[in-house]
Amino acid sequence: MQRVTIMDVAARAKLSPSTVSLYFRKPGAVSAAASASIARAIEALDYVPNLMAGGLAAASSRVASIIVPSVRNAFFAETVAAMQAELGKQRLQVMLGHTEYDEREEEDLVRTALSWAPAAIVLTGLSHSAVTRRLLRDSHVPVVEIWELGGEPIDMAVGFHHAEVGSMAASHLMQRGRKRLVFLGARLQEDRRAGQRAQGFVDTARSVPDVSAEIIRHPAPATAEVGAMLLAEALRRCPEVDGIACSNDHIALGAMFECQRLGVAIPGRLSVVGFGDLSFSAACNPSMTTIRPPGDLIGKEAARLLIARIASTDATTERAVIDTRFSLLHRQSS
Amino acid sequence: MQRVTIMDVAARAKLSPSTVSLYFRKPGAVSAAASASIARAIEALDYVPNLMAGGLAAASSRVASIIVPSVRNAFFAETVAAMQAELGKQRLQVMLGHTEYDEREEEDLVRTALSWAPAAIVLTGLSHSAVTRRLLRDSHVPVVEIWELGGEPIDMAVGFHHAEVGSMAASHLMQRGRKRLVFLGARLQEDRRAGQRAQGFVDTARSVPDVSAEIIRHPAPATAEVGAMLLAEALRRCPEVDGIACSNDHIALGAMFECQRLGVAIPGRLSVVGFGDLSFSAACNPSMTTIRPPGDLIGKEAARLLIARIASTDATTERAVIDTRFSLLHRQSS
């Protein structure tokens, strides 16, 4: 009573193991008669291929290792889900790793990922330890970095420029006649990309005469509670504030609720712009103006790039960098 | 210029491959001197172990396959993240699969998962195809089913009874003096567990004299927009409604926003109870009464069970079933 192998299937189908192997790898290359009898044998024996043996022999596995800060974050969850859906169609497995915004952790995850001779590795952002970069380069495994553009990618990249997001938020607020701008940011040190949005925001605002802009920070992760606290602080530190941009919609929602409690009219006295277009943003009251990052598209495009690279035998495929852009959804809060 | 193997490391450390292998598998069994020289060799050669070769030889891999409906859903994202954190400490990799609430898809995912000779498989819910169950039973791989209790688990289970959630919501509303109860539910057919909550809700409510309860459904996924629509319909179909429970907090939030727009006082005229305690629930205005499922705990406990089972050589470990319970957070909306 031991494991059914490809040999058992071959014996039962009265064919050689090579043909059965071929049946899995290049179905078109096996005759219809042989295919049918192999299929019957598989069925009868309940054969489950051993992908580790296959991967070992082929010196590469059909695994894509995806490394994100955390799948608790709706942005990355969306991208991971989209990517998994696309990769799954090509029978590529997804191995998942969480860095929790820690570069050392990421390095460990990359090391482990490489132990599986993966077909591809996906990393979040462009900022990695020197060791991570070396490991990845030496491995010759296709790499896609997602959710950030603007630096030098290791290999391929799919994402957008976060500074431009901040810039767009500032422009929008100024277009609405706002001049005293504040950026509410949670966890700006760990979350480099949120930091870039903040920086883009103040840079753009301050380049215009008569407009002031400042950043108010909180070290905790972005939640509505933190948003409420940040708004209260903004009002304290800068009572004449009339335009608010937030590091994401959680913060914006908390800020809007706090305004409601304090009787600050939105958008009458204060305009609010978020980032993310989360599940509640369109529905809330007033509905939230926000900038929508295409998390889904990032996943799809990253998968597409990887699949193309894996398929192409010649390793000279170009090192694609895809700018997915993003869009501002103008709603009632501004 | 080819791959560095355990042999190369052994040669450089002037030891046998077995000892190097032992160094990875049972570090304590190797002398300090040998360990040091192996560590030096690994460093010098930049050795990356090949886990597929290891898995093949050992007939089992340090991979845990986690299969959830979708990681886009914050509940499962939380559990996956918690589980990954715990499993990662034991150097167990996570492979992720998304069923999108489709049993056939799940079956495929299980089949593929088994191809990796995983150390464990995690499934969501207790409802699976007959083939899935057979495959899993025959494989002798430890299985944990999460997020649902009440049926016959394949092996182990960690979760809670969803009918009890509905029951608790109904009891709470009745305790607050509400008698015309409505359950707002999105996607109740696909999401069996939401259906169980709805059923528990009406069963409990209807067992009390003078209390009415009905379910209002929508086939789309749970979003705040759907919640707003459902609330409007509830008011239309049952104008004297005074207590609302929702299949989750997205629905509840949408319902609350819609009440705000329609001038329906919460909790004055209408009490609202959600499910999930999502990021915005405590912060919204009025703050939302909701039932919090311990997604994090489910992940931790599932991981703990798996780790214990993997460690125990004797396969006679009991088939644990852990009821994590849940709790109602009474806030302003009820």
Next chain:
DNA sequence: GAGGCGGATCGTAGCGCTATGATTTTCGGG
């Protein structure tokens, strides 16, 4: 009817590691 060609099938040598039992080394006590 021989020759040749292309598609289908086959035989087999590893891929890099682990498990097992064997062997060597170490060390304390008599």
Next chain:
DNA sequence: CCCGAAAATCATAGCGCTACGATCCGCCTC
């Protein structure tokens, strides 16, 4: 110092599959 047990180390036979080149077979052409 020698002995025995315990600790450390070693040698080797696969794990199940794929890749490669070899072989087979049917059919068309001249």
